[in-house]
Amino acid sequence: MAKSPKTFNAAASDNPLINPPAMPYDAPAFDKIKTEHIMPAIEWSLEKIKAEIQAIKDNKDDPSFENTIEALENVGYDFSRIGTIFHTLTANNTTPELQKMEQKVNDLTTPLFSQIAMDETLFERIKAVYDNKDSLNLDAEQAMLLENTFKSRERSGALLNDTDKKRLQEIDQLLSEKSTKFEQNTTNSTAAYYRITTLDELEGVPERSIKSYQQAAKDALQGAKDALKAAEAKLQAIQGIDKADFKTKKAANKYLSEAEQEVQQAKEDLEPLAAMPENACLLQLQPFPSEVLSHCKNRELRKEIQEAAGKVATEAPFDNRPLVTEMVALRHERAQLLGYDNHAEFILSNRMAGSQKAVDEFLENNRQAYMPSAQDFFEKTRDFALASGDIDTFEPYDMAYYDRIRAEQLFDFDDELLRPYLEVGNVLKGFQAHVEKLFNVEMVDCTDKYPAYRDDAQVFEVKNKDD
Numbered sequence: 001m002a003k004s005p006k007t008f009n010a011a012a013s014d015n016p017l018i019n020p021p022a023m024p025y026d027a028p029a030f031d032k033i034k035t036e037h038i039m040p041a042i043e044w045s046l047e048k049i050k051a052e053i054q055a056i057k058d059n060k061d062d063p064s065f066e067n068t069i070e071a072l073e074n075v076g077y078d079f080s081r082i083g084t085i086f087h088t089l090t091a092n093n094t095t096p097e098l099q100k101m102e103q104k105v106n107d108l109t110t111p112l113f114s115q116i117a118m119d120e121t122l123f124e125r126i127k128a129v130y131d132n133k134d135s136l137n138l139d140a141e142q143a144m145l146l147e148n149t150f151k152s153r154e155r156s157g158a159l160l161n162d163t164d165k166k167r168l169q170e171i172d173q174l175l176s177e178k179s180t181k182f183e184q185n186t187t188n189s190t191a192a193y194y195r196i197t198t199l200d201e202l203e204g205v206p207e208r209s210i211k212s213y214q215q216a217a218k219d220a221l222q223g224a225k226d227a228l229k230a231a232e233a234k235l236q237a238i239q240g241i242d243k244a245d246f247k248t249k250k251a252a253n254k255y256l257s258e259a260e261q262e263v264q265q266a267k268e269d270l271e272p273l274a275a276m277p278e279n280a281c282l283l284q285l286q287p288f289p290s291e292v293l294s295h296c297k298n299r300e301l302r303k304e305i306q307e308a309a310g311k312v313a314t315e316a317p318f319d320n321r322p323l324v325t326e327m328v329a330l331r332h333e334r335a336q337l338l339g340y341d342n343h344a345e346f347i348l349s350n351r352m353a354g355s356q357k358a359v360d361e362f363l364e365n366n367r368q369a370y371m372p373s374a375q376d377f378f379e380k381t382r383d384f385a386l387a388s389g390d391i392d393t394f395e396p397y398d399m400a401y402y403d404r405i406r407a408e409q410l411f412d413f414d415d416e417l418l419r420p421y422l423e424v425g426n427v428l429k430g431f432q433a434h435v436e437k438l439f440n441v442e443m444v445d446c447t448d449k450y451p452a453y454r455d456d457a458q459v460f461e462v463k464n465k466d467d
Contacts (some may be wrong), residue, residue: 017041031451045079063125117156189318213281228266306397
């Protein structure tokens with residue numbers, strides 16, 4: 001556990017998350033941040049939160065907007081900063097190590113934030129300010145902050161009895177664990193699928209897509225080689241450590257066994273990629289190979305890609321279906337503990353829609369408006385496909401393919417002709433021009449000025465034109 005803020009000198013730390021290097025606009029120093037920096041920094045920031053909350057509770061002055069509501073609003077700045085960096089890494093450059101870390105972070109944060117939300121002393125101070133709000137002469141922003149702070153405590157269980165509070169904390173912990181597992185299953189299941197193909201199998205697919213699939217094959221091969229090299233280096237490093245340096249012999253054997261397993265897995269991952277023929281193409285689900293569904297003449301390949309996408313996170317070891325059932329039940333129980341009929345009513349109670357009935361009516365109105373056109377589109381595409389004589393049944397993996405052919409024949413429309421205009425650089429220029437005009441700002445490419453979390457990321461400074 002990180003040291004308490006009272007005894008820990010953050011300014012003297014060499015952890016770039018705890019003591020960030022000077023950067024314009026306090027931008028993260030991604031070039032200096034390493035995986036081993038994350039947990040100590042998060043633990044340190046959570047200790048700061050505890051100290052900040054305790055200071056509010058220990059304040060001997062009568063509760064006021066400044067010493068309670070505003071003080072609460074300022075709690076956790078460092079945790080928010082570090083957490084944003086951490087989630088940026090897990091969302092864009094995740095690794096098995098980072099995924100394990102996600103659960104550790106949840107195990108630390110969920111109970112702490114639940115305790116803060118339900119803290120009776122803290123809620124009494126908030127309520128004292130809230131009950132006196134009419135005499136405080138608050139401006140609109142302050143009044144909204146006070147209202148949101150008070151209502152959020154109600155929605156977090158501050159008014160429950162001790163038994164229900166305990167159960168709510170248990171539910172929140174379970175939901176946190178299962179939500180993290182759900183996201184990781186989706187990510188890992190998506191990444192687990194790939195298909196090595198030849199040029200013959202991709203007949204009809206545009207050349208630009210072929211090149212991207214070939215590059216994906218090269219990148220995957222290099223990535224697998226790098227992963228094996230890193231795993232072997234890790235194993236070699238562990239083998240070079242004296243077992244006496246570990247806390248126990250069991251711990252030493254555990255680390256060694258895990259490192260050996262990583263090497264073996266890396267070898268297995270590399271084997272099929274190393275056996276790829278020259279100019280092989282690699283199809284993955286991220287990014288999704290939509291051109292295969294819309295252009296590829298190989299119906300079996302279209303079927304495989306469509307079904308692979310439909311099976312994401314539905315099979316072991318990344319099956320989310322049991323998690324969905326468990327999460328629905330927990331959310332329902334949580335909502336009822338807080339006095340709502342169901343989870344939907346709980347969520348919508350502070351949203352613009354207001355109620356489940358309003359959402360149902362909105363969706364039904366949209367269904368009635370869109371369904372006839374959608375049905376007509378489906379039937380015309382299906383009839384066109386069957387009339388071609390190429391297929392006897394119309395399947396989901398035929399829709400994009402025959403829709404494209406039908407559009408070409410009926411409207412002399414080829415979406416490939418639009419591609420040069422939709423190249424990512426052109427799209428970014430269009431987005432930039434739109435944002436600058438709409439918000440009266442200037443976007444300046446400063447990629448060379450700021451380190452990023454991956455090599456292909458672009459960094460922009462956004463400035464008011466009037467400044």
